[in-house]
Amino acid sequence: MHLALPIFLLTASVVVVATLARRFGLSAPLLLTALGAAASFLPFMPHPFEVEPEIILLGFLPPLLFGAAYNTSLIDLRRERRQILSLSVLLVLFTASGVALVAWKLLDIPFAAAVALGGVVAPPDAVAATAVARRIGLPRRVVSVLEGESLFNDATALVTVNTAKGLIAGGAGAATVLTAGRDFLWASLGGALIGYLAYRLVSLVWRYVTDAVPSVAVSFLSPWIAYLPAEEVHASGVIAAVVCGVALGHSAPVIQTAQARVSERLNWVSITFLLENMVFLLIGLQTRTIVDEVRESDPGLAETSLIALAVLATVMLLRPIWLLGLAAVSRIMGWTNTTLTGKESAIASWAGMRGVVTLAAASLLPTDTPHRQSMVFIALVVTVGTLVIQGYSLGFVAKLLDLHGPDPREDALQTAQLMQATVTAGAERLDQELDDGEHEVPEEVVTSLRTQGTRRANLAWERLGSNDVSVETPGDAYRRLRAAMLDAERCKVLRLRDKGVMDHEVLNAVMASLDIEESMITRYEGADVEASDRLLLTPEERQFGCEHLAAAPLAIDPLTPEGCADCMREGMTWVHLRLCLQCGNVGCCDSSVGRHASKHFEQHGHPVMRSFEPGEAWRWCFVDDRLG
16 A cells, blocks of 8 residues: 555546646646645655656656657658757757856856756756647647657757766766767667667567557557667667657558557557656655755755756756747748748747756766755756746747637648548549449448548538537538437447346447447537638648639629528528639538539539638639649
8 A cells, every 4th residue: 555555646636637727728737846846845745755767767758758759740850850950959958068057167066067967957848848838829830849859859968968977987088078979979870770670660560460459558568669778778768769659650550450549549648648747746746855955965055046046047048049049040041941930939949848857867867976966956946947937928928929829720621621632532442443343332332432421521611611500510410410329329238238138248349339430420629610800821831733723813702792592592501601713603512402612613614612701711623622
């Protein structure tokens, strides 16, 4: 019980606090850190409370980094590679150097020890920055850059700390500096190589292990398959885990079964939720122990606190200097397509919250390091200080800069475009199968397949438009009625289960199929698709070439501004309206009963229509299936 009870209390606290934070729109990392710090001073709390750094670096860090890397786009990493490299490597070294100079002067320690402290406090935390960024709604490109930075900056920082530890032990001679540079290079390149080899090994296993349960189990082992061998040969386990995660995430849709991907996604979400929140609670719980150790050390608590505040100010100042300076240089050099804008750089420069790696790296410092207790305390102050100051004010800064996340309606438009493209591809493959097939397929089967694909596309398009809740769209009606049917089907299965007339395995298989279908039709309530005062446009970089879109006007006077003339004549109700950009005809969308916009194209051949819904300015080419 002495082991089980603390684990239970930690887990329960994480679940309760994180759930309340999500419910009230607060930052879970900040609340958990504050809760842990307050709890550390309670009389019944164990003292001293210390978390072994190996537990963090071996137990928490590999799966957290792997999980984040697995869900990171390799395409985004390639596109933002210059920005990510600048932040995850050069900015970490720049910050470590600046902090080293400040600590060297104020703390009166050897320069190598000051460099170690700089490496400890240099990397922003992967969890804190992106969690806060998503909560307040930052531009997607900023979030992508912050995610990419957080994947690799821990490796740079840990390698810097290990290099500085070698300098402390061996002196600062030229040979030692060259050795440190060689070790730094090997840690980076060796870690990437081992991560790639781990990816190849896991992908090979996935190709032969198609059952969902063992496939997910292999996924859980993957972080350590990459991390442990890399650390054993003194390469960077962090880089190995990240490279393996990014590569597997990119290849999973090809080398892994759909059932395994569904199970893996659900399991990893739960594990990541517990681990990433628990680390912040553990940070706070160490507060009293670290404070008491500094109080008994040579400089004392007051002097060390002033030095810690100076280091905190240095850390918070160097990041804007680097990012805003880089933005200015990029404009001069003409790198505007590969760097953040001025406003994006400003908000990214304020998203420098530190986290658990900072404290874990501080704990790794040798016990004979000069002023080690003070350095650990400084790491704690920097971590808590950036979490509180930058974490709580990041939303205000974003609002001040007029930066926000992507319009949810734009996401809905892209989703509809992508769904339409996939359904079209599926329909073409169905035609090929019917033409080449050896067996005759009943017409009702073909009709059902075509209807199912069309309904999926229409569900996506229905998220656009005026969204009048008083009018039930066909998609809403289907979801409502099918949900009622599934509820009745599930009740029947449960009654048969309770009677004991069916085998348990058969019942589980049927229940699983019902649950999967229900999860697919459940309406996603998280996206706000209400019309705003901005036009719903398609960004230039997401347009695809089409001669019909290029030739069509952006607007035309509608023949019937009040709505679809055919629907009004035939007594039908439309869902959304479309405007023909050649003749001005107003027709209803494909989710409407009449489908008059598509029928108008089929009858007259006018290729381009435009959405005739409030706040929308996107166009569609019927001929080429292109969005513009």
